[in-house]
Amino acid sequence: MRVMVLVKATEDSERGYHPSPETDAMMAAMGRFNDALRDAGILVMADGLTPSCRGKRVTFDGADRNVIDGPFAQPRELLAGFWIWEVKDMDEALAWVKRCPNPMPGPSEIEIRPFHELE
Template identity: 40%
Template sequence: MLVMRDSAEAYEASQHVDFAEIIAAMGAYNEALEAAGVLVASEGLSDPSESVVIDFSSADRVATDGPYGEVHELFNGFWVIETATKEEAVAWGKRCPLGPGSKLEVRRFGDASDLELGDD
């Protein structure tokens, strides 16, 4: 999974780029993922101000509006890709047309082997 995380710096930088240019670059990236046969799914997320956070710190679970805590980076979208190796996933991540203040986390989905507890 490629997890897009943007900061205030990334948001500010994006304000100086034509939105149609951003959409075209992302579209070309998505098309390259599709053409290579590695794209499984991708989605962008709504603005964090629309979110609700549920806190499990107590028995009475509390739901609050807006992003959680002090926010330095926000999870803004993701791609699920299927590659043969972590290195290939990283290579695809490096091709993503993100700019300054953005980060892309490459993270593997767990599978049944991750849950094996061993012989006891």
């Protein structure tokens, strides 16, 4: 089963990455976690996203399109990064997320969403 593992943004991630001993240690821990995912054969893809101030949204209403420049409100509703994993089941994905180092300096949240799969 393929799942997308979504790292929710925080106010810290929306400020952008700034090197410091704390963020360097956090990135090193995340690199080791990604290595473990790769070694286990479940990592399909992973990447971080820039803050929403560098993004755009396009709204649709019939034939109309409207472009909205970032930044966007409510950091907890935004994404800071993602993985795509190939796992046996949701229990395996959950077990791996529980092993993940905290992806943010403070409180954070990770969401796991399965892809639609053809029967």
